[in-house]
Amino acid sequence: MSATHTVQVNVCSLAEMGKRFSKAWNQAAAGEQVDETNVTFLDVQTMLDTLSPRRLDLLRHVRQYGASNVRELALALARDYKNVHQDVAVLEATGLLIRDGRKLSAPWDELQANVSLLPPLRPLPVS
Numbered sequence: 001m002s003a004t005h006t007v008q009v010n011v012c013s014l015a016e017m018g019k020r021f022s023k024a025w026n027q028a029a030a031g032e033q034v035d036e037t038n039v040t041f042l043d044v045q046t047m048l049d050t051l052s053p054r055r056l057d058l059l060r061h062v063r064q065y066g067a068s069n070v071r072e073l074a075l076a077l078a079r080d081y082k083n084v085h086q087d088v089a090v091l092e093a094t095g096l097l098i099r100d101g102r103k104l105s106a107p108w109d110e111l112q113a114n115v116s117l118l119p120p121l122r123p124l125p126v127s
Contacts, residue, residue, distance in 0.1 A: 007037045007096065007108045009051070011044050012116040037108075039094050044115060050094060051111070054079075055087050059096060063106040073104065 010017070017040045024034045041047040058077060067073040074084040088104065091097035098105045 005107055005109045007039060007111055009047065009111050009113045010038055010040045010116070011042070011047050011114070012040060013118070014042070016116060016118075037095070039096060047113070047115075050090060054083075055091055058084065058087055059091065059106045059108075059111075062097065062104050063108065067104040069102040070104070 010020075017038075020038060020040075024036065028034050041050065058073070061067075061077060062073065065076070067076070070085050070088050071081060073088070074081040077084060088097060092099055096106065096108070096111075098107060
């Protein structure tokens with residue numbers, strides 16, 4: 001049985017993201033293997049906008065079939081090229097879609113979402 005490739009999608013503060021990064025950095029510095037991928041959003045609405053149903057369909061299609069380029073992907077999804085191009089740009093910027101030249105891939109078997117209920121830390125006012 002092969003390992004499942006999972007990306008953790010987090011909604012949390014920059015401080016929480018920094019803690020996760022520091023922990024992974026320290027593990028790597030200690031010679032431990034760090035095999036995790038995280039994508040962090042600072043608010044739920046941005047995550048929901050980024051992971052819209054159409055974009056999730058696009059990720060599923062690319063995961064299953066791959067795509068040689070955006071035009072091929074738009075044709076396969078029966079969607080407008082311009083809209084698919086925009087969706088690809090957003091998903092690529094977040095790291096959920098990977099581009100190698102023109103070829104697109106989504107190497108994740110699943111996305112796991114974590115939403116922090118802790119309030120974001122507010123910086124202290126500077127006097």
